[in-house]
Amino acid sequence: MASAGLIADVGGTNIRLGVIDYQSGEIRHIIKYRCSEFPGIEDAIRSYLNEVDEKLQEACIAIACPTGGDWIAMTNHSWAFSRSETKRNLGLESFNVINDFTANAMSIPTLSDKQKIQIGGGPADPLSPISVYGPGTGLGVAHLVNHQGRYIPISCEGGHADFSPISELEVELLSFLKGRFGRVSNERILSGPGLANIYEALCHIHQQPVQQYQPADVSAKGLSGEDSVCRQALAMFCQMMGSFGGNLALTLGAFGGVYIAGGVVGNFVDYFIASDFRNRFEEKGRFSRYCGKIPVYLITAEQPGLQGAAAYLRQELGYHLNAKSAK
Incomplete structure (x- = not known):
């Protein structure tokens, strides 16, 4: 060797x-x-x-x-x-x-404290399962299990699971996207193209003209406050990222932590941390306290x-x- x-x-x-x-x-x-x-x-x-x-x-x-x-x-x-x-x-x-995304999962045991930002929750249990997801061109999902000191990555297509709305506005969002795509997966919302989809749906709901914005335009104009619909789209994106992450935590019992990778969130880290993301992550009814203990980390490593x-x-x-x- x-x-x-x-x-x-x-x-x-x-x-x-x-x-x-x-x-x-x-x-x-x-x-x-x-x-x-x-x-x-x-x-x-x-x-x-x-x-x-x-x-x-x-x-x-x-x-x-x-x-x-x-x-x-x-x-x-x-x-x-x-x-x-x-x-x-x-x-x-x-x-x-x-x-x-298997690689993203495998990077997690090697991350230093400087290569991740914790967003709420308690300490991670090093022996418990880990979930990682991230919006980019699509929505990647993978998991990681520690078995007797060896890390076993679990690949999946969790980004293509059905989108489940929480609020009345999200029900309207689902209805609009269902008319366009038929079936609506989480990737249709939690991705770069998904951010643009949210913007277009909100324009339809509010009866506003749709501008030909790219995802980067939606995030930039939302952050600056230049466009109120973009601002609302960005807020909803962060909220739905929280709901999806909380679902991963519940499904896997991810007390090893839920990690966020991908290029989209890196464009508005401070806004994301201050958003309703964590509230929606924990908003799980009888299991809110359960999710409240699970840490979320934003991966900031340059080459995960x-x-x-x-x-x-x-x-x-x-x-x-x-x-x-x-x-």
């Missing part, structure tokens, strides 16, 4: 690569490429290896698509490849391919995907995971 391995975090736009030192857990030589610059993932990896000039025998790739079989086809990009062929072509002894791929690979090779690997 070599002393270091290759790690990568692959999204629809960019691929980030690095080298993980197995003993220290430190990640070095982080380089980002645009996926569009290469015909396939193998070409990007070869370019990276030529640039860093390291001979690596093991690899772990976190990628934004299903990873169950040998054939991997990206959801939001044209890259597709065979695990076995890529492993052979690159001369690797092992080639692990995991879902991007790479950190998680590194953690996954190190654990596969028998290394213990802890926050010392976080930089």
Whole structure:
């Protein structure tokens, strides 16, 4: 076994690569490429290896698509490849391919206190299950279980569970989106496109003209107060993030913590923390006190995907995971 391995975090736009030192857990030589610059993932990896000039025998790739079989086809990009062929072509002894939210889950045991912000609740129980979710292009969900010191990630498609409204306004929101999509999942609301969907629905409900806003426009104009409908959309987004997170906590008994990843919330962290998010997280009737004990953390690490791929690979090779690997 070599002393270091290759790690990568692959999204629809960019691929980030690095080298993980197995003993220290430190990640070095982080380089980002645009996926569009290469015909396939193998070409990007070869370019990276030529640039860093390291001979690596093991690899772990976190990628934004299903990873169950040998054939991997990206959801939001044209890259597709065979695990076995890529492993052979690159001369690797092992080639692990995991879902991007599996990587987010695996990053959690390595996070330092500086790489997360706690939003309410008590201390986390290190032996209890953990949930992680995050709005981006879609709504990712994964879980993590500590079994005798080994962390077992549980991949799922929880973002596609049915949206359940709480308030009368949310019932109207559901009715509008049901007319557009038929079935309404949480991803239709708790994502970048979902924020725009909330805005359009509120314009319809309030009989206001719809502006052609992108999700970033909705959040920016909501934060500035320039557009009152955008402001309301942002508030509702935070509230419904709380309800969904509380449901995850109840479903899994996530006393190890509920973690929020993804790019959307990072655009308005202070607003999110001050919003009704935590109230809605705990607003579970007879089980409000139960949820009140469960901590929520906002992941602020710059490279949680790479950190998680590194953690996954190190654990596969028998290394213990802890926050010392976080930089």
